[in-house]
Amino acid sequence: MIQIEKDAWDVMVAHAEATFPNECCGAMLGDIDGDRKTVRAAVKLENAFEGSQAARYELRPEDLLNADREARRQGMDLIGIFHSHPDCDAYFSETDLKNSCPWYSFVVLSIRGGRFDHANSFLPNAEQTHADREELRIPAAQAAR
Ligand SMILES: [Zn+2]
Numbered sequence: 001m002i003q004i005e006k007d008a009w010d011v012m013v014a015h016a017e018a019t020f021p022n023e024c025c026g027a028m029l030g031d032i033d034g035d036r037k038t039v040r041a042a043v044k045l046e047n048a049f050e051g052s053q054a055a056r057y058e059l060r061p062e063d064l065l066n067a068d069r070e071a072r073r074q075g076m077d078l079i080g081i082f083h084s085h086p087d088c089d090a091y092f093s094e095t096d097l098k099n100s101c102p103w104y105s106f107v108v109l110s111i112r113g114g115r116f117d118h119a120n121s122f123l124p125n126a127e128q129t130h131a132d133r134e135e136l137r138i139p140a141a142q143a144a145r
């Protein structure tokens with residue numbers, strides 16, 4: 001289960017809406033207690049994909065490293081990656097799976113017409129052949145929108 005605190009969630013949704021109609025991406029920082037993950041902060045990262053960004057994102061490894069360092073500086077861990085699907089459902093695509101890392105949670109935000117619609121979280125397996133849905137808890141005001 002992954003729970004996203006309001007401040008972090010607000011950053012994620014604002015970034016995804018501002019980046020529409022392109023995909024956004026970013027890092028989720030927080031802590032892990034058994035099988036319960038809590039996202040306490042979100043870091044906006046630049047979509048580094050050089051082609052059309054409407055259906056694709058790419059993270060720079062150095063941006064991820066910096067996010068990891070920032071997490072540690074604040075006494076947290078880098079626990080996941082988020083990205084958006086403009087005018088598309090929050091599913092985990094073949095490309096998403098191929099570009100995933102099995103030790104992170106991947107939160108996908110569906111943005112319809114520039115507004116947040118829904119979100120899902122995924123856990124890729126070690127072989128990156130399959131991603132299980134992970135229970136996602138987001139702040140209530142957003143979930144009801
Ligand atoms: Zn995707």
